[in-house]
Amino acid sequence: MRNFRRIGVLTSGGDAPGMNAAVRAVTRYALAGGVEVFGVYEGYKGLMEGNMRLFNERDVSNIISRGGTVLYSARSDEFRTEEGLQKAIKTCRDNNIDGIVAIGGDGTFRGATDLTARGLPCIGIPGTIDNDITATEYTIGCDTAMNTTLEMVDRLRDTCESHARCNVVEVMGRNAGYIPLHAGLAVGASAILIPEIRFDEDEVIEKLMVSKEYGKRNFIILISEGLGNYGEGLSRRIEERTGIETRFARLAHVVRGGSPTLRDREIASEMGVEAVKLLLAGKSNRVVCMRNNKIVDINIAYALTLDRMYKGKLKPEELEPYSEKEIKEMRDYCAKKRAEMERFYKINLDICK
Numbered sequence: 001m002r003n004f005r006r007i008g009v010l011t012s013g014g015d016a017p018g019m020n021a022a023v024r025a026v027t028r029y030a031l032a033g034g035v036e037v038f039g040v041y042e043g044y045k046g047l048m049e050g051n052m053r054l055f056n057e058r059d060v061s062n063i064i065s066r067g068g069t070v071l072y073s074a075r076s077d078e079f080r081t082e083e084g085l086q087k088a089i090k091t092c093r094d095n096n097i098d099g100i101v102a103i104g105g106d107g108t109f110r111g112a113t114d115l116t117a118r119g120l121p122c123i124g125i126p127g128t129i130d131n132d133i134t135a136t137e138y139t140i141g142c143d144t145a146m147n148t149t150l151e152m153v154d155r156l157r158d159t160c161e162s163h164a165r166c167n168v169v170e171v172m173g174r175n176a177g178y179i180p181l182h183a184g185l186a187v188g189a190s191a192i193l194i195p196e197i198r199f200d201e202d203e204v205i206e207k208l209m210v211s212k213e214y215g216k217r218n219f220i221i222l223i224s225e226g227l228g229n230y231g232e233g234l235s236r237r238i239e240e241r242t243g244i245e246t247r248f249a250r251l252a253h254v255v256r257g258g259s260p261t262l263r264d265r266e267i268a269s270e271m272g273v274e275a276v277k278l279l280l281a282g283k284s285n286r287v288v289c290m291r292n293n294k295i296v297d298i299n300i301a302y303a304l305t306l307d308r309m310y311k312g313k314l315k316p317e318e319l320e321p322y323s324e325k326e327i328k329e330m331r332d333y334c335a336k337k338r339a340e341m342e343r344f345y346k347i348n349l350d351i352c353k
Contacts, residue, residue, distance in 0.1 A: 004098045004280055006036040008052065011069040012043035012104035012111065015256060016127045016141025018264030019069040019103055024060040025272025026101050031057060033280060038097060042074035043104070044111050048087040050095075064265055067144070067258045073104075079111060089118055099279045101272070103127040103140070106307055109287055109300045116300075121284035123275040124300055127268075129256055132176035134310040134337065135303035136289035140271065142178065143263040145255045149183040152251055153220055157187070160218035166190075166208065166246040168221045168235045172255045175226035175311070179255070181341060184222035185348045193234075195226040196338070197345050201234070209242050211353050219244060270295055302326075310334040 009026045011019045027037045039059065040052040063070050078084035092100070099121040102112045105128040112122035126133045129145035149171055156167045171180040177194025184192035190211065191204045208219055221238075223231050235248040260268070271288045274295050278286050286297040305322070308314040309330055319327055 004035050006038060006095070006097050007099045007101060007276070007279060008038040008040045008047065008092065008097045009071070009101045010040035010043050010047060010103065011071045011073050011127065012102060012108040013073060013075075014105065014128060014130075015068045015073050016129050016139070017067045017144035017256070017258055017260035018140035018268040019071075019127045020060075020063040020066050021260060021265045021268035022103050022125050022127065022140060022272040022275075023069070023071060024064050025269040026276055027055050027060045028057060029273045029276045031055075033276070035276075035280070038095065039071055040100075042072045043076070043108075044079040044084075044088060045074040045076035046072075047091055047100075048076065048079060048084055050091045052091075052095075064269075065259050067256075067260060069103075085114055085118060088115065089120060092120055099123070099284070101125060101275045101279070105130070105139075106133060106304060109133075109304060112287075113285055113300050113304070116285040121279060121282075122300075123278050123284070123297075124287035125268075125271045125275050126287065126289065129179065130173045130176045131178040132174060133287075133289075133303070134307040134334065135287065135298050136291070137293075138267060138290040140264055140268045141256075141260070144258060144260045145172070145179055146183045146186070147261055148255050148258055149179055149222075149251060150186050152254065153183065153187045153189075153222070156249060157218050157220055160220065163245065164217040166219035166221065166235075166238055166242075166244045168223060168231045168238070168246065168248050170223050170225055170231040170248070170250045170252075172225055172252065175224075177224040177226060177341070180222040180224050181344055181348075184220075185344060187220060187222070188352065189222045189348065190219045190352050191221045192345065192348055193221065193223040193227060193230075194341075194345075195224055196341055201237070205238060205241050207352075208238065208244060212242060212244060214353075216353065225250075306330050306333065310337060 103125040109124045126139040129141040131142040173179045239246040
């Protein structure tokens, strides 16, 4: 077990409901173990600039229910350079910081890997509404984002029913369709259109026409922002071909905000505690993940490679450090993840009208 005196905790990348619960758990669990905690403001930018202060238990009181991140977030191109990394290392050295817990997405984890390679132990916690970190089944913020989408779309349906309209609703999630897929099933969407699964626009429109003939008055179509500027054009084509008055709605950043759900608070707290445990056990360059509803830890480099494999961005040489068994495990895991998305997609196809 490594003797830690102080650790830093930061949030980086896009904010996500539940990040504050993770910051609270990291701080309180570390303090209970006799380890001081620096709250680092504005992510890696703040780490380079020394924008941080020592936290006590009261500093993280009453933040568990707050959305966003009390530590704020900022993007930094400088941190990606060697000069920027050395600034961050110097900040930690000057303040006797022995390790970092970094909460965020894949960019956050790449930064953690770079710091670890330069001698500063880091543990990552997945915090992003997109749920697009392949190595984990769940990321902090996703449940709140899905419930926010659910609430917003339920409100839209009320007015759709009143005016016999269709609403095409674009939902955040970058290139991942997790939020529209699951929220779409929960709201009874007439169609769900996401990048991961091929769809036929003509079939979607034909289904709307058939439902209209059977007397249906309201239609909801959820689409992923990963499809680009597709939604507005689709709205026009639906109205032209079906005669159904159609409106386009982009929920945008409202999906990121709001008080976190019970699930996000609970999992964030559990992951925060586990991250500190890993540091105190002398582990580094690990990301806390959920697999089969259990909290586990995975090597960050492995997790990033798996992520690129799933997203089709992997270069062949990136697999050289891994054994044939590990590569097979990666491919099987990616196939399982795709199959799960297809299963939910098919459920909606089978029951939507």
